[in-house]
Amino acid sequence: MVTKLGLKIEKHPKPYNIRWLQDGGCMKVTKRCLVSFSIGKNYKDQIWCDVMKMDACHLLLGRPWKYDRHILHDGHLNTYSFTKDGHKIILRPMHQNELAKKNQPMRDTLMTRFEVIDQINKGEPVYIAMAKEEQKQEEQFLEPRVKELITKFDDVIAEDVPMQLPPLHGIQHQIDLIPGAPLPNRAASRMNPTQQVELQKQVEELLEKGLIRESLSPCVVLALLVPKKNGTWQMSVDSRAINKITIKYRFPIPMLDDLFDQLHGAKIFSKIERIPSNSYARR
Structure with missing residues (x-):
């Protein structure tokens, strides 16, 4: 302003x-x-x-203004009186009749059904705006078979992370560190008040869902906030320091051409977004 x-x-x-x-x-x-x-x-x-x-x-207008102008408040009448330039001024609250004179109606500005019919009967042009649930842009171009499939497995495609960790699998992985390597203990990154509030909010949500827990480990991995295209913040983990002392295991990577050959004839593809909070919890 x-x-x-x-x-x-x-x-x-x-x-x-x-x-x-x-x-x-x-x-x-x-x-x-x-x-x-x-x-x-x-x-x-x-x-x-x-x-x-x-x-x-x-x-x-707070206490400094009241102090400088010697304001007197009448709690019963809800008025403020003071003297300025030799004139006594009394500030009163606005009443409903005064609001009506200023073209500020107290009731809802939406028209009723009978008011709409009355305007139509007059024969004048009428433009009516109706509220409708907004659909996602990608859903407008989906085929009926795809929409039916998404509706059928709606419980699988969740918009939010469930309130528990995924079940244990037959093979449990762990991060092996180089023996004798010093554990990283870096200072937290500087953040403005808005980012601090957002980071605390996301951490409390993860604690409530049981995805993370409080730890007294001497190994510190920084948590950062990265802005997304929609204006929200996504929490990420800076694991570069811990990656330097992690034992590197080598596994054969499939050829890229072989992976493309396996996709021959496919028409429907899915995309799974990586959730940094899960990786942070497992670390």
Whole structure:
């Protein structure tokens, strides 16, 4: 909002930290700007506002404003009274009749069925927007047989990770380290408050689902957040330090041409996305 209004920003004379109660993230306030505002026709003022990233775009008049203007609050009438430039000003809450005068109806703006029929009977052009469940773009071009197959195995294709680890298999793999090699113990990467909150949220979800557990191991593997195309964050694990001291086992890799020959005649292909959280849990 500060950038859109073209307000002049300057350094805060007394920088401080602020912490949100629910998110738990900490943010440092280092800038402020002078904002001119008016309430009604009689009250115009300027106030120094601290600048920070917020989801809301409201001008918050708090204790400093009340202190500087000697504000008196009437809790019964819910009014704020003070004197400015020799004039007594009383700020009152807006009532429903005042909101109606400002063309701000209190009821829902959607039309009823009878109002729609009345507009159609008048013979005037009517445009009706109907809510419809949005379909994924890839589902719009699927053949009916493929849609039927996806519906049949809907319980197999889960959108979220199940609340438990997969069952044990006959062969259990493990990571063998070079004997006597020092275990990596690197410091955590720097993150902004938003990334710290997101990382803590994903870790708590994995703990709740039982995919990971708290460990006191001296071996530390860093967890990083990588931005995805849809705007969300994906947790990844930086295993380069542990990979350097891992015993390398060599297995024959099939020829690429042989793999393509096995796909001859196939028409339907599937894609499984790698989930870093599972690999992190198994490590």
